[in-house]
Amino acid sequence: MALESGVQQSPAFHCQQFLRVPITSWTQNFSFPGLSKGFLRKSSILSISMSPSFQFGIIREKKGIFHVMSPDVASPGLAVELLDAWDDEYNGVIIDTQCLPSSPNAFASALGASLSNWKLKGKRGIWLKILSEQADFVPIAIQEGFEFHHAEPGYVMLTYWIPNEPCLLPSGPSHQIGIAGFVINDRKEILVVKEKCPCSCSGVWKLPTGYINKYEDIFSGAVREVKEETGVDTIFLEMVAFRHAHRVAFEKSDLLFVCMLKPLSSEILIDEQEIQDAKWMPIGELIGQPFYQDDHMSRKMIEICTSAYENCYHGFTAQQLISKLDGRLTQLYYKDNKPKI
Amino acid sequence: MALESGVQQSPAFHCQQFLRVPITSWTQNFSFPGLSKGFLRKSSILSISMSPSFQFGIIREKKGIFHVMSPDVASPGLAVELLDAWDDEYNGVIIDTQCLPSSPNAFASALGASLSNWKLKGKRGIWLKILSEQADFVPIAIQEGFEFHHAEPGYVMLTYWIPNEPCLLPSGPSHQIGIAGFVINDRKEILVVKEKCPCSCSGVWKLPTGYINKYEDIFSGAVREVKEETGVDTIFLEMVAFRHAHRVAFEKSDLLFVCMLKPLSSEILIDEQEIQDAKWMPIGELIGQPFYQDDHMSRKMIEICTSAYENCYHGFTAQQLISKLDGRLTQLYYKDNKPKI
Numbered sequence: 001m002a003l004e005s006g007v008q009q010s011p012a013f014h015c016q017q018f019l020r021v022p023i024t025s026w027t028q029n030f031s032f033p034g035l036s037k038g039f040l041r042k043s044s045i046l047s048i049s050m051s052p053s054f055q056f057g058i059i060r061e062k063k064g065i066f067h068v069m070s071p072d073v074a075s076p077g078l079a080v081e082l083l084d085a086w087d088d089e090y091n092g093v094i095i096d097t098q099c100l101p102s103s104p105n106a107f108a109s110a111l112g113a114s115l116s117n118w119k120l121k122g123k124r125g126i127w128l129k130i131l132s133e134q135a136d137f138v139p140i141a142i143q144e145g146f147e148f149h150h151a152e153p154g155y156v157m158l159t160y161w162i163p164n165e166p167c168l169l170p171s172g173p174s175h176q177i178g179i180a181g182f183v184i185n186d187r188k189e190i191l192v193v194k195e196k197c198p199c200s201c202s203g204v205w206k207l208p209t210g211y212i213n214k215y216e217d218i219f220s221g222a223v224r225e226v227k228e229e230t231g232v233d234t235i236f237l238e239m240v241a242f243r244h245a246h247r248v249a250f251e252k253s254d255l256l257f258v259c260m261l262k263p264l265s266s267e268i269l270i271d272e273q274e275i276q277d278a279k280w281m282p283i284g285e286l287i288g289q290p291f292y293q294d295d296h297m298s299r300k301m302i303e304i305c306t307s308a309y310e311n312c313y314h315g316f317t318a319q320q321l322i323s324k325l326d327g328r329l330t331q332l333y334y335k336d337n338k339p340k341i
Numbered sequence: 342m343a344l345e346s347g348v349q350q351s352p353a354f355h356c357q358q359f360l361r362v363p364i365t366s367w368t369q370n371f372s373f374p375g376l377s378k379g380f381l382r383k384s385s386i387l388s389i390s391m392s393p394s395f396q397f398g399i400i401r402e403k404k405g406i407f408h409v410m411s412p413d414v415a416s417p418g419l420a421v422e423l424l425d426a427w428d429d430e431y432n433g434v435i436i437d438t439q440c441l442p443s444s445p446n447a448f449a450s451a452l453g454a455s456l457s458n459w460k461l462k463g464k465r466g467i468w469l470k471i472l473s474e475q476a477d478f479v480p481i482a483i484q485e486g487f488e489f490h491h492a493e494p495g496y497v498m499l500t501y502w503i504p505n506e507p508c509l510l511p512s513g514p515s516h517q518i519g520i521a522g523f524v525i526n527d528r529k530e531i532l533v534v535k536e537k538c539p540c541s542c543s544g545v546w547k548l549p550t551g552y553i554n555k556y557e558d559i560f561s562g563a564v565r566e567v568k569e570e571t572g573v574d575t576i577f578l579e580m581v582a583f584r585h586a587h588r589v590a591f592e593k594s595d596l597l598f599v600c601m602l603k604p605l606s607s608e609i610l611i612d613e614q615e616i617q618d619a620k621w622m623p624i625g626e627l628i629g630q631p632f633y634q635d636d637h638m639s640r641k642m643i644e645i646c647t648s649a650y651e652n653c654y655h656g657f658t659a660q661q662l663i664s665k666l667d668g669r670l671t672q673l674y675y676k677d678n679k680p681k682i
Binding site: 089090127129132135136138139142143147148149150151152153154155156157168170171172173174175176177197211214215217218240241242243244245246247249250252253255273274296297300301304313314315316319321330331332333334335 | 430480488496509515559588590596
């Protein structure tokens, strides 16, 4: 763009468009209303401002678009406030949560400018993680068009899908993972508990169950839950079956893995906060309870476990293997043909 | 509490404490500074207000606590704004999302008053679901001490644990559930795909994979994904293995179920949005790829699948059973001893 005499002509230009006024690092605007407009029609321009060094300019069009002219968009002379972010491998963007502006107004401004920028660059999915202490930013992001994706104590993740086509972003986690521990001693007695919670299974003797912890392996969770609820030490033998149920807690789904564990001790010490009582019970007495007569699922699970114990059944064992896909150590559960312990 | 002459004595009292001034339905306060204070020390009282009918009173203590005296807390004369909610079976409370106040100020006031009320009543876990259109309420709830629990497009769930002991509320969903479809024809060729995504497996021929949909069964998801990616119709035979990995996507965990499917058709029609190419490939050629030579996990999975096909291996089949515990139809996956198709 040619500039009139008295104003330095920049050798090359980089032009970014914004729908909000960019925040600049210079405090005084120099206005040159008589400047030659170059590629813009004179009538469409509201104002032109140049930085004191004449290196950067902002052209404001009547229709509300701001053109920022600069030799290099990253030059420090012009502090255009965009959110710090990095690209993911799907032509999307992950916003840096640690570098969000501190005030809601600054965040709103930067978020809008950044979205415009990403749209111009043809980016697809935008990921925005907001911490609890930044919760003021949540309604701002929603107002801008972001959607909730997933959350856990400490943060909420939101996403924005730019293309005008069905969203291809992967969904968030949908399942809780639980375990049931089937522990049988050499007197063919099963370790059972009676829970304290006032729920539908109150008063029923059942297998120890629980949810696995974050990042915990299923077989580890089974051994841990049995230990916590009953005090009995065990080792994992195999996974005999699992149950898949939907709309369980708050419309979510869960998988319950039934794990056969070999007891290493017999003394019972219950967790009094959650457990009313625990004991070793003959199989016949367990499934003789009215609850098990009516509940096909629970009865089937005990039958499978008993068959597994009597060596008529082989479930899945766990092997740790590295996946080249992501370089991670993962657990593969499958039926191993090695003899059981 | 005995009231002085000229003021009606209520036969029985219900007293609620609030840390914010309750909203009343009467417009004029009657103050009786000389009233006998009954059980409250005179010096601790700032003011006493009675409703025009003398049925309800608010005593404001110097330390900022408001005592609302009423014969019946639900009486219409005193509009104490509390959130609509119902009890759960664990002595907790579920707030009614459909009946939240419309303005942030009213919500803030009602939330604080309700929390005080629930604390007095000895409630434990409070559940608050906030819809996207109510996002302004999120920072208010966080400010009050709520924590994020889980979220999905459309809402975020927050919780508040009242007791001064470790939180016993169950965690939110933590896992994504995926499937890999192992489809082998009678020429011992495996149905494989090459994905379009620019990720680490780009250029590698692999089994069709994908995530199951909300509330979808694992075996249904396997058949659907294979159909969508390759156009091939199949039926589910058995689940041969599954992989458990942590810190996969945004620090979440996932389970990948490898399902053996029997092809019902052979013609391939790919989903061009996600798949670059698909074909029937001899087993030897599949595992001969350098990727499989390095990736123990993937190679093991193919070996297991091949053994299953050759009848040397039996995985888990699916049976639908009703659980009395919650009355739901659920899927139990286990090794069925019936002969394979």
